[in-house]
Each structure stands twice: as structure tokens, then as C-alpha cells.
Amino acid sequence: MSPPATSIAKSSPPLRVDTLVKRFGEMTALDGITLEVHSGECLGLLGPNAAGKSTLIRSIVGRVIPDAGTISVFGAQADSMSARTALGWVPQELALYPRLTCRENLQSFGRYHGLGGVALDQAVAQCLGWATLTDRAGELVKNFSGGMKRRLNMAAGLIHQPKLALMDEPTVGVDPQSRNHIFEMIETLRGEGMSIIYTTHYMEEAERLCDRIAIVDHGKIIALGTNADLVRNAFGSRSQVLARFAGAQERIADWVAQRGGQAVGGSAQFTIEHPTEIGGLLEASEKAGFELLDVSLRKPNLESVFLRLTGRELRD
Amino acid sequence: MISAIVRTAMVSLCRDRGALVLSFILPVVFFSIFAVIFGGRHDSTPKVKVLVVDEDHSRISQRLVQGLEREGSLVVQTRPAPVKGAQQPEYMAPTAEAAVKSGTAPVALIIPHGFGENPISFGPAGGNRPTIQLLEDSSDIVAPQMIVGLLQKVAMTSMPDLMAEQGSRYLDQFAGGLTREQHDRLDESLRYLRERQESGAAAPDSGNGGIIAVTVRAVVGENKNNPMVSFYAAAIGVMFLLFTASGAAGALLDEVESGTLDRVLSSRVTMTTLLLGKLTFNSLLAFSQLVLMFLWGWAVFKLDFWSHIPGFVVMGVCTAFAVAAFGMLLASVCRTRAQLGALSTLVILVMSSIGGSMFPRFLMPEAMQKAGLLTINAWAIDGFTKVFWRDEPVFHLWPQVLVLVGIAIVLFAVARRLARRWEYT
DSSP: OOOOOOSSOTTSOSEEEEEEEEEETTEEEEEEEEEEEOTTOEEEEEOOTTSSHHHHHHHHTTSSOOSEEEEEETTEETTSHHHHHHEEEEOSSOOSOTTSBHHHHHHHHHHHTTOOHHHHHHHHHHHHHHTTOGGGTTSBGGGSOHHHHHHHHHHHHTTTOOSEEEEESTTTTOOHHHHHHHHHHHHHHHHTTOEEEEEESOHHHHHHHOSEEEEEETTEEEEEEOHHHHHHHHHTTOEEEEEEEESOHHHHHHHHHHTTOEEETTEEEEEESSTTHHHHHHHHHHHHTOEEEEEEEEOOOHHHHHHHHHSSOTTO | OHHHHHHHHHHHHHTOHHHHIIIIIHHHHHHHHHHHHTTSSGGGOOOEEEEEEESSOOHHHHHHHHHHHHOTTEEEESSOOOBTTBOOOOOOHHHHHHHHHTTSOSEEEEEOTTGGGSOSOOSSSSTTOOOEEEEEETTOSSHHHHHHHHHHHHTTTTOHHHHHHHHHHHHHHHTTOOOHHHHHHHHHHHHHHHHHHHHTOSOTTTOTTSSSOEEEEEEESTTOSSTTHHHHHHHHHHHHHHHHHHHHHTHHHHHHHHTHHHHHHTTTOOHHHHHHHHHHHHHHHHHHHHHHHHHHHHHHHOOOOGGGHHHHHHHHHHHHHHHHHHHHHHHHHOSSHHHHHHHHHHHHHHHHHHHTSSSOGGGSOHHHHHHHTTSHHHHHHHHHHHHHTSOOOGGGGHHHHHHHHHHHHHHHHHHHHHTHHHHOO
């Protein structure tokens, strides 16, 4: 998959989004989002369901008209023909023709992007190989497994070899083996220098694939940086203690809040500077009358960052 | 347990508007349409239009025309409708025949010179007795028989021999008596008339068995192998074209639901291009169906297909274009396949019933015939009838072509406007 030659300004960044706002009735889906994707970078959009990730992606591909703000793709206005050519969109839905074969699907979407003749044949062959579907090229898509459909869904979005790929939760509903397969496909693209925006609510996907991560919640980017930056900015050099207690959960939650921690899903989370602080915490819980079930110490991760910034778990 | 199942099914039905429409509204609509067509409302019984050419201009012929004009079930025309307020000349035999051929009326009566001198048909066939000519369009199987019957009604068709016999007795009594030779000739003629009546030799559609002699001549469809095949090929064909077109256009809703439409519109394809593509495909599909339908008519029912290719192509393309645009409109109005299924069934069956796909329009009440002109079916069937039944030249199809193409353009424009809701969020 080599990037195509398109009539775009190579000096401009692949994507620049400036104070983007989109409202659906009373609900604000995008609340002044500003971000930039660098050339050859994979930028992760990490956030829970309904955070605004898909609305942002759909705005970039021109399927949603924002109420305010601007989007430029290699300097061109979103929804312009040059922006459409430069962008490749992998939607969350399996947007395929089930009664066409795998090859026919790729040919159709290739033609919709203006490919034809030898260029189309080459692009189809390349995509089939990239998605490891060459052996299944002549089979009807409706008979494919979920993982194969996901891979074809990606290939169909990138058939025209765009310079910027927008992938909206491409691993939804697939088994771990297929997910790994998809990761390898994306890593191939990254190795070829394609710029990518990757939305997910799986922390491990963002950590594995993305150079930088934007944490999105309630239509806003609440943190942006590399994985290490985000953790360092939120926690510094501190660690997290996770403890579970038996007893009335409301009393436990009040006590955890008094100690500066967060009660999440039946466990208490505390941030400490040194491991030696664990002893003091346990002693205090005993004095409060709580029976300790288990305790662990861990380095903070993206999920910890999200919890710290929003007070909610990533999968809420 | 059973009540729980009934309750669940009831709630589901109540929330499915399409199923509700199909269950309760469609039957009532259909019942009403057919009740009107088949005479549930007697005040709107269809009248038969008949053109009358009086070549005799005698007192008798004028009385005959006046008698026909008094018949409530007939609309008698002796001259074409005024053009721009200017009265047109009376029909002559050739112009009346041309008018029947073009579908102006299903029947024309030609009252010949000399009719007034010898109006009653009496005596052996042949000779010089004047005979009324009835020119018919044989696609209308009702009107000619009705006219013949009404003509004979005056002269009491069922007992012409008795009338003649009674008349001869009066003649014998009041005219001073008949000679032996006159009696013999009269008896011979009466015997002939009785024999004809008893043997049923008079063809029921010829009118020769009646007291007024009528010869029936088909001026349209006289050489057709199977008179109604072309009508039904068009009528049934158009109805199923409408169903197919709405079904094919429903692919758009599938694409909306699966997200494929979004993906397509994020490529170089615009909504207008996409809809035009689908319109083209659906038109080709509809045209192919028509080709199959008429080829089947040719192969199985001896429809004269090959000598009407130009007219068929013109009408086929226009009809296909209109039904495809109709399908696009229905799809763009609906939000789901289920909605489309219910709406298209309702609309297409209503259009087909009043548009003549289920029942010929010329047999419907006048108001219903006019209402039918609001449907694609009526214009398409009229066009195909012109081609296959009346053998009219292609340029005579311009009203149907204009209307069908106009319908297609308007429906497509509305569909395009409605499709804006899919274009952007």
C-alpha cells in the first residue's frame, strides 16, 4: 500500500481541526475540538461510547456538517474533491455489499474513488494481499466471518491508497485473533508512512498502535499527548493502589473520597508517591472498620488517566 | 400464557404502521374502488360514447338519431368537439372511422342514404335494402353490443315476424285487400323470418336478426390474433414494473441502514450521481421486464411484437423511466424497508386499480376514468394500446411520452430533494 499522488498541499499537515462544534438538538456532540495530525503519525482518539469520536470522524469525511469551526485536509477544505481523494475512511459499520464477492466489493469502491483499468486491478490485488483475502476473493461477502468482513471493510476504505486514513473502531466485535490480524495490517500501513486517525475505547489498542493519543469526553479533548506524556502529566511519578473491601459500599465510597481516592466498580483507587504509603492506607481502613479483601500496586495507565480526568471508567 | 402471546402480538402490530395500513386501510380502499367501478353507485354508471353519421338526413333517420340521443346510457356525438370555440363539421363516414381508430369513441353508426325510405328490415337478405353500418373498436367488447341492442329496442328485436305479420294484416284490412300473388310473397317472407328467428341464424353481433338491419365491422383490431393480449401485457406489465421498481429502489434504504451509503458518499460519488445511477439501473431493469413480458406475449399468445418495435421501444423507455423515478420517490419517502413495503403495496395497488391495470378504464365511470389519468398506469397502457392495438404511428405517442417523461422528471426531482436528509447529518 503506497500512498497515491493527489493534488494536495504537501506542506500542509494531513489534518487540522480548529474549534469544531456540532450540536444535535440539545446535545453537544463536539464542543470546540482542536487538533492536528502530523505527517506519518497515528493519532488515537480514545474515549467512551458517545464521547464524540465518531462525530468527529464523520465531520472530517464530510458526512456531518459542523455548526462551527474548520477542518482542512492537506490544506483543502473537508468535503472537497481533493480532500475526499486524500482521505480513506473505515467506518465502524460493515459498509459492504453482501451479495457481491470480496473482489467485486473492492472493485466497486475503487471505481467510486475514480480508479479504473490497470490501476484498479493493481489496487484490488494489493488490498486483497494486505487484508490476506486473496484466496477468498471470489467468495460472496455475506458468507464471510466477522473478522474477514472487518478486514475487507478496512481494505474497501483504503482501496484508493489515501494519504490519511480514518479508522473508526475497526476492531469492534472481532475475536482476539482477528484483532491481532487487524493490528498487523495497521502496523503495515504505519510502516509505509500513512497518517492515521484511530478511534477506540480499548486502552490497549491505543497504547499499541498510536504515537499520540487524544482523550475525548463529552465532545472535548481533555488530554492530548503520547502515552507516557499523558500518564506523566496526570500522575507524575506516582503509583496507584487498588484495594477491595467488604462492607457497605456507600460507607466505603465516603471513606475513599475523604482519603483523596476514587471508588470505582467496587474497588478503591489511591495515588501514592511511594509504595511505603500502602501501610498507612491499610491501617486507616482497619480503623474505619472495613475488612480488606485484596490490595495491589500498579503503574498508572491510560485508563487511570481517563478515570482521573473524568471520574468515570473508559467503558462506562 | 395464550393471552400473553396475544398481548405481545397486539402491541407489535399496533406499533407497526405499515402492517396496520395493510391490514385495515388497504382492504377498505380496494373495496371502495371496486364498489364504484362495478356500479355500487348507480348515478355514475359509465356511458357509452357513439359517433353517428346521418347520410340520409330523412325524417326517419333524424328520429332514429333523436331516439338514440334520448338514451341515458349513450353519449351521442354527430360532430367532433369544438376547437377553440369553432364548431366542427359533422362526422362523415371516413372521419367517423378514423375517430374510432384513434380511440375517440368505441363505436360509430353510419346511417346510409335511403334508410328513411325503407327503415324496417323485412324480407330475404340481400337486395337493395339499406343497412346501418356499425364501426367498432373490438377491444371494447361491451359498447358495440349495447348499441346494436338499443337500435333494435325501438323495433322490438325479439318479435320482428309478429310485427311484420301484424303490419301486413292492417295493410290487408285498411288498404283494400291484397292480391293472391301479394299474399304468397308476404307469406314467403314471413316464413323466412320465422325460420331465421327459430334457427338463431342471425349472428348475435350482426344485428341482422333485428328489425333494423345492422352490419358490424371492426375497424380496430380486426386482424389481431388475440385482441386483449396487448392490453393485458401492458396493464399487468406496468403494475409489476411498479412493484419491481419500488423494490429495487429499496436497495437505497438497505445501503442507508448498513452504512454503505455513507461510505459511497464519502468517495467521489455525489448524491445526485448516486441517484442518477440507481435511476438508470432501475429503468433498465423495468425495460427488460417489459421486453420479457411482450416477448412472452408474442411466443405464447401470438402478440404481434416484431412489427411494433419502434413504438414499443418509445413507450417502453418512457414507462420504464417513469416507474423507476416513482420507485426512487417511494424509497426516499420511507425510512425503512418495512415502511417501503407497506406504502408501495398500498399506492401501487390503488394506482393499478384506477389506472386500468386490473380493469379496463373504458368500462369505469367517467369520474374514475379521469382519476385514472393521475396514474402512470393509465398513460402507459394508453400508449401501448396505441402501438399494439390501434397501429398508430410513433409520433402519435407524444402525449403519453410527454406525460410519462414529465412525471419521471418531477418524481425524480422530489426524490432528490427528499434524499438530502441522507446527504449530510
